[in-house]
Amino acid sequence: MGSGHSPFTDLDRPPLRAAALNRALVRPDGLWREIEVRPEAASTNTELARRAQQGAPHGTVLVTDHQTAGRGRLDRSFTTPARAALTFSVLVSPEVPLNRYGWLPLLMGTAAVRGIGRVAELPASLKWPNDVLTREAAGGGPERKLAGILSEAVAVPEGTAVVIGMGLNVSQRRAELPVESATSLALEEAPCTDRDPLLRAVLRAFADRYREWVRHGGDAEASGLAGEYRKHCGTIGRRVRVHLPGDRVLQGEATGVDPDGRLTVRVPGGGEKALSAGDVVHVRPSG
Secondary structure: OOOOOOOOOOOOOOOOOHHHHHHHHOOOOOOOOEEEEEOOEOOHHHHHHHHHHOOOOOOEEEEEOOEOOEEOHHHOEEOOOOOOEEEEEEEEOOOOOHHHHHHHHHHHHHHHHHHHHHHHOOOEEEEOOOEEEEOOEOOOEOOOEEEEEEEEEEEEOOEEEEEEEEEEEOOOOHHHOOOOOEOOOOOOOOOOOOHHHHHHHHHHHHHHHHHHHHHOOOOHHHHOHHHHHHHHEOOOOOEEEEEEHHHEEEEEEEEEEOOOOOEEEEEOOOEEEEEOHHHOOEEEEOO
């Protein structure tokens, strides 16, 4: 898996076309400045962060048809078959307080849910802080991971920029997925598994929500981002085991996501604790 060899042809898994994406998404008054599609890249996040330091503009999008060394949280790596997933990163430099940048991966999550719902016609949920899951199946079937999101701050001459990357499983078959808990849009029998309209829908949804968030100074409550995120966040209301650095474990009920994007957990006998994404190793259901 991940070598690029596949029984599928371009008719089954066509390459993305940069010219068509730029015509559809780049506007003088819009967020996106350039959509670049590369046939292969190790990690779109790493490459776009490097370009940001070299002066790439706010609103740059880097997409690859075949990501060979993708990066997740905690430096986990992954590969995907060529043209089977939607793997891309965006570069933004929001003029909002730095302490509100933690909402950006959550914003990408809401954009993914919108895009998947609109194009693939599947309901999706969000696992705080960085996963997109299928909704729990009728009869209590398990949720499975459709996508992961990684956000990284980058020091640039103008201050701080942020690269947000996402890998969305689109046409993988079961044997092409790395773990049993993962799935793809094809395996979920989505009526559309065309990566082009999926990318357009996600980027348009991101731009719409981003514009409102920035207009409100990064205030997720006032912009409506917090409400939308909570609506789709399946972590809220569940008992969870939160794995912390140093092999520490916190157990309790996930009660919400606070105005700073932190997960709030009610601990028996210990009140409520607020955890940022950087504080945790894993968040898993408990009972």
